[in-house]
Amino acid sequence: MSLMNMLNGWQWLVLAAVPPLVVALYFLKLRRQPVKVPSTYLWRRTVEDLHVNSIWQRLRQNLLLWLQLLVLAALILAVLRPGIRSNHAVQDRIILLLDNSASMQAVDMGSQSRLQEAKTKALEFVQAMDRDDVAMVIAFSDRADVRQGYTSDRRRLSSAIQSIQPTNRPTDLAEALRAASGLANPGRTSQVQDVNDVQVAEAVPARLLLLTDGGFAVPPVDLGNLSAEYVPIGQSAAENVAVLAFSCQRNPEKPGQVEAFARIANLGGSPAWARAVLRLDDQMMDAADVSLQPGEIKGLDFELADLQQGSLQLQLETNDHLTVDNVAFASLTPPRQLEVVVVTNGNAALTASLQTPQAKVVANTRVIEPERLASDEIKQLSASGAVDLFIYDACSPPEMPQANTLFLGHAPPGQQWQASEPTGPLFVIDMNRSHPLLQYVDLGTLLIAQGVSYQMPAGATELARTDAGVLIAVAPRGAYQ
Numbered sequence: 001m002s003l004m005n006m007l008n009g010w011q012w013l014v015l016a017a018v019p020p021l022v023v024a025l026y027f028l029k030l031r032r033q034p035v036k037v038p039s040t041y042l043w044r045r046t047v048e049d050l051h052v053n054s055i056w057q058r059l060r061q062n063l064l065l066w067l068q069l070l071v072l073a074a075l076i077l078a079v080l081r082p083g084i085r086s087n088h089a090v091q092d093r094i095i096l097l098l099d100n101s102a103s104m105q106a107v108d109m110g111s112q113s114r115l116q117e118a119k120t121k122a123l124e125f126v127q128a129m130d131r132d133d134v135a136m137v138i139a140f141s142d143r144a145d146v147r148q149g150y151t152s153d154r155r156r157l158s159s160a161i162q163s164i165q166p167t168n169r170p171t172d173l174a175e176a177l178r179a180a181s182g183l184a185n186p187g188r189t190s191q192v193q194d195v196n197d198v199q200v201a202e203a204v205p206a207r208l209l210l211l212t213d214g215g216f217a218v219p220p221v222d223l224g225n226l227s228a229e230y231v232p233i234g235q236s237a238a239e240n241v242a243v244l245a246f247s248c249q250r251n252p253e254k255p256g257q258v259e260a261f262a263r264i265a266n267l268g269g270s271p272a273w274a275r276a277v278l279r280l281d282d283q284m285m286d287a288a289d290v291s292l293q294p295g296e297i298k299g300l301d302f303e304l305a306d307l308q309q310g311s312l313q314l315q316l317e318t319n320d321h322l323t324v325d326n327v328a329f330a331s332l333t334p335p336r337q338l339e340v341v342v343v344t345n346g347n348a349a350l351t352a353s354l355q356t357p358q359a360k361v362v363a364n365t366r367v368i369e370p371e372r373l374a375s376d377e378i379k380q381l382s383a384s385g386a387v388d389l390f391i392y393d394a395c396s397p398p399e400m401p402q403a404n405t406l407f408l409g410h411a412p413p414g415q416q417w418q419a420s421e422p423t424g425p426l427f428v429i430d431m432n433r434s435h436p437l438l439q440y441v442d443l444g445t446l447l448i449a450q451g452v453s454y455q456m457p458a459g460a461t462e463l464a465r466t467d468a469g470v471l472i473a474v475a476p477r478g479a480y481q
Helices: 009-028 040-048 055-059 063-080 114-127 154-162 173-184 348-353 357-362 370-374 376-384
Strands: 093-099 134-140 144-151 206-212 226-232 241-251 254-266 272-280 283-292 297-304 310-317 327-332 338-343 363-368 389-393 404-408 428-431 461-466 469-474
Touching (some): 093 114, 093 173, 114 134, 114 154, 134 154, 144 154, 144 173, 173 206, 254 310, 254 327, 272 297, 363 370, 370 376
Parallel strands (some): 093 134, 206 226, 338 389, 389 404
Antiparallel strands (some): 241 254, 254 297, 272 283, 272 310, 310 327, 461 469
16 A cells, blocks of 8 residues: 655645745744833843744744644645555446346246346345445346446445336346446547547446346447346246237227227247136126147137227236236227318318218318418317317428328428429338238229328338338327327
């Protein structure tokens, strides 16, 4: 162990000269005045000031001088920033990455879940740390949550590990690895090509302990100084039957009739059997048995009559290791006509299709001209939220309405959607048949004499593509599409 030298030679000389300079000023400050005394007793005190050889007598009982020297010493220490260099350095840095996604709730480790097993192993790592090791704790699902930064305090690390709770979220390892890599490999203050750019902090090597049940692809993330170690949790052949999808819809021709659809999958390694029970507000309505081979997916459908509203629940009764994906819910609202507004300069095919008897059962349609979009009445209607769907035919509003929108032959307002120059003829080469919007649509025989393609904004989903580019796409906008 040794003291750290923070100054060079000439800086030490400057600091060493300051205290003698302060003391010298007190010597120069002394002034003698002639004094007439009537007594020899007073002569003795005056003679003492004539003793040139008694230097320290001039500083006797000078409280102000000692206070100034004390303040000066404190300032010198502040400038020096003293420290101690130790030969006993930090031995190891550890990043504990614990998966708390939905799959970690599986109970295939005896009486405890996978998350509990991961927490137990993480606590063992903490207890095995050396005195000078430091560690941090990160919980992740589809997002990363830093529970405890670098510390050697085992009590704080153990408390952070114990505080991790399971979630019903999916797993996104990329987000967790980016968070860990960013903490272990500090970035820069600006752009790399900036001449004034500096490194925020020194990148320090660290061990990354990944405690997860796996089952996902490892994303391409630059770990830098991280040394990753995979700690497997759970059994590789756990039994799991899951509800992949569940929805319900009314029969347009019979509003009181409801159809419920479900997709069931066997994600385990052996054949499985389950009973799917459908309930409405905790009252059993129907049930179906399903047998599945490993990796097999089957669809179930239920028909229910005379239902107005309520909460539908599909429950799988099976003996598997993960119960959180054995239940799904769907909301059933009372039947009503949708309010639809069509903005067009005249499209006979469009307006005729919306005035058929079948369409009138589902929707109440109102047709207006594009010139009326600037009127106060239409602006208030757009902002009221009373309309379920706006259809814009070869036009667009100044601002997006508070409703779902469908644009035909025109891009939405703003710069997010970019249309190409018209070209033709166009041929449909691909379509997303699994999307609900195209579930009953066939574009295979569609002939397009002339059209455009669109550059989609971030978050948009392509539904159909021609040989020129994107033909149909959908994108979220708050609570609307």
